Amino acid sequence: MATKRTTTTPPTTIAPAPVEPPSCQPCGGSGNVAITVRVGRKRRPVGQQDGLCLNCLGEGTDPGPGPDA
Template identity: 50%
Template sequence: MTARKAAPRKHRPADCPVCKGTGEIPVPVRLGRARRVVGTQNGFCLNCLGSGLNPDTD
């Protein structure tokens, strides 16, 4: 028998530079007439649409 060929390794796509691969980013919470920032909450990363992968790589 012939020797088996190793399957080519699939490379992992790069992480999103904005959210660092998490898919979420901190979004400031504003309150009152002066719209002052009172805290932050988790928001959806608009660069990768929550997938955590870099959309610029092909």
């Protein structure tokens, strides 16, 4: 009885593309938001300055729901 020849090829697995986390909505992914600067007794606005985004804490990515959600 002759031996049976089989050729086995290793399975080709395609690695999934890395998924980028979505950018933060309030800051648009920059990590900074514009904060209005107010001066004077009547607190009139005079300009804007950059401030840290409190949603993503300056990271720029959407934090998503917490682990308890």
